[in-house]
Amino acid sequence: MYPIRLWAVRHARFFERVYRIFEPVVVKLQPLWNSVGYQRAEKPVSKLEKISKGLLFDCKMCGQCILSSTGMSCPMNCPKSLRNGPCGGVRANGNCEVNPEMRCVWVEAWDGSQKMKGGDKIQVVQLPVDHRQKGSSSWLRIARNASNLAEDPNKALK
Numbered sequence: 001m002y003p004i005r006l007w008a009v010r011h012a013r014f015f016e017r018v019y020r021i022f023e024p025v026v027v028k029l030q031p032l033w034n035s036v037g038y039q040r041a042e043k044p045v046s047k048l049e050k051i052s053k054g055l056l057f058d059c060k061m062c063g064q065c066i067l068s069s070t071g072m073s074c075p076m077n078c079p080k081s082l083r084n085g086p087c088g089g090v091r092a093n094g095n096c097e098v099n100p101e102m103r104c105v106w107v108e109a110w111d112g113s114q115k116m117k118g119g120d121k122i123q124v125v126q127l128p129v130d131h132r133q134k135g136s137s138s139w140l141r142i143a144r145n146a147s148n149l150a151e152d153p154n155k156a157l158k
Contacts, residue, residue, distance in 0.1 A: 001054070004055060012112035016116045027147075030143055063141065071112020073109035075105055
């Protein structure tokens, strides 16, 4: 998966475009998610998400995907699971201090973000990972959040 993950970061602009098309589609499927029920949709959707994002981004299914904010580099691949930048132990060659044969996830994230139109989102401080969401679909979370915001702007899920 590692070479594909690096390839995805090198093509971050393309995946940003795909995401900008995909996100509204997931949101527009709101009537389907409501009729099936989020609980019932969770298993098949999270399975599909795990396969596709696992292949392309080595996704760890944290349930709170921020690929579009991190240059298409999944921060959960960091051995320290840091979501807001490198730990300070990045080696001179750009590799990870914990796993010296791997490029630092955040060096990759910065490179990927420079290719993206919305690359400045890498500057936004992210909330810590809510480990209770592990294994759940971030796609369904996006749809549910959009639905909640449409109903009541103060009701967005984290």
